[in-house]
Amino acid sequence: MKQGSIVHNISVLTASATMLMLAGCGSSSSDNTQTESITQQSVNNTADTSTSSSSSNNTSDTSSNTSTSDTTSGVSTGNSGDTSGSTDSSDDVDNGTAATSGSTDGVLCDYFYNEFNDSASVQATSNADWNCTGSARTLTANGIPDHQTGTFPNPGNPNTISETSVSISYSLTPTKTETTSTLGGPRGATGYVLNGVKIDANTAGSCDDSGNDCSLVGNTGNWSIEALGQTSFDFGTDDNNAHVQPDGSYHYHGMPEGFIALRGGSDTTMTLIGWAADGFPIYARYGYSDADDAQSALKVITGSYQLVENVSSNRPSTSVYALGTFAQDWEYVAGSGDLDECNGRFGVTPEFPEGIYHYYATDSYPYFQRCVKGEI
Numbered sequence: 001m002k003q004g005s006i007v008h009n010i011s012v013l014t015a016s017a018t019m020l021m022l023a024g025c026g027s028s029s030s031d032n033t034q035t036e037s038i039t040q041q042s043v044n045n046t047a048d049t050s051t052s053s054s055s056s057n058n059t060s061d062t063s064s065n066t067s068t069s070d071t072t073s074g075v076s077t078g079n080s081g082d083t084s085g086s087t088d089s090s091d092d093v094d095n096g097t098a099a100t101s102g103s104t105d106g107v108l109c110d111y112f113y114n115e116f117n118d119s120a121s122v123q124a125t126s127n128a129d130w131n132c133t134g135s136a137r138t139l140t141a142n143g144i145p146d147h148q149t150g151t152f153p154n155p156g157n158p159n160t161i162s163e164t165s166v167s168i169s170y171s172l173t174p175t176k177t178e179t180t181s182t183l184g185g186p187r188g189a190t191g192y193v194l195n196g197v198k199i200d201a202n203t204a205g206s207c208d209d210s211g212n213d214c215s216l217v218g219n220t221g222n223w224s225i226e227a228l229g230q231t232s233f234d235f236g237t238d239d240n241n242a243h244v245q246p247d248g249s250y251h252y253h254g255m256p257e258g259f260i261a262l263r264g265g266s267d268t269t270m271t272l273i274g275w276a277a278d279g280f281p282i283y284a285r286y287g288y289s290d291a292d293d294a295q296s297a298l299k300v301i302t303g304s305y306q307l308v309e310n311v312s313s314n315r316p317s318t319s320v321y322a323l324g325t326f327a328q329d330w331e332y333v334a335g336s337g338d339l340d341e342c343n344g345r346f347g348v349t350p351e352f353p354e355g356i357y358h359y360y361a362t363d364s365y366p367y368f369q370r371c372v373k374g375e376i
Helices: 055-060 257-262
Strands: 022-024 035-037 112-117 124-133 136-141 166-171 176-182 191-193 242-244 250-252 272-276 281-284 286-288 298-300 305-307 330-332 344-347 356-361 371-374
Touching (some): 356 371
Antiparallel strands (some): 176 371, 242 250
């Protein structure tokens, strides 16, 4: 069944001069191809990112530097002309059901999309083709999103969306382990959304302990800058919590709102939006309140990361960089949310009624999984 899918103007209170910095995505300390430019923006010392409940709200902190025409709920008119390649925004999307226990075969094994995206900053055909063959689920795509995007280039992100070759293969029989594998940047995407757009939640930006030397290239400092949930740095993300790398790769740091809308995502159904690098499925926002009971009410699923209570004396001043600015400001607290350290859990889903380990995109940190629990 064929279906379609959605400068830092650091007011440092020191004698150091204002710096122009480059921003990067990915967790690498050595991959400068992930470099992205950002502009300067005054630090809001009163910002408390711990009160933010949505990654969409987090990105609005930098909306003054992005297009006001960002749309997450609309489908481009180019996408609406051919129903064979567009998504019915109802709740009756049939993704299939797992053929056998322990396998994802039978679920979205023939997902295909090939439609022109007339979003002003795209103007290109979005193509994604998923197939299940033998023991593998394969994706061939061009990385072009299938939904409306924000304006690129923009003052916070100078890059233009363009085609990138995507060819990956994931296991149809994913195996959960007791270890975790951290991905992102040159270590590879943590997964792909069904539209062929990669998930890469980390950045390559960092600051030294003083906070006076911040570079958004190379992760050379001890404090890794987050793309979402902070107001000190503008990464130029749009309302889909996405932006563009220098090679033209549009990629998600958080909830892919436009794609979720295309898939008919709502509070009445779980929405499968992609596959993680270990082969396990990824859902968006909603899951069963009782992970083992498909008859239980749906609720907003939350991550289990909390802001640290004991702030390191080596950290840049919280009066300049509010807690939540850096990845090290967050710690995993088992049981404080619904998910494990990789933003996943075991439970039943519409496609896997016997239960499966699966991940979530969440409105709370870490927004998307930064690691995977399965064999890769």
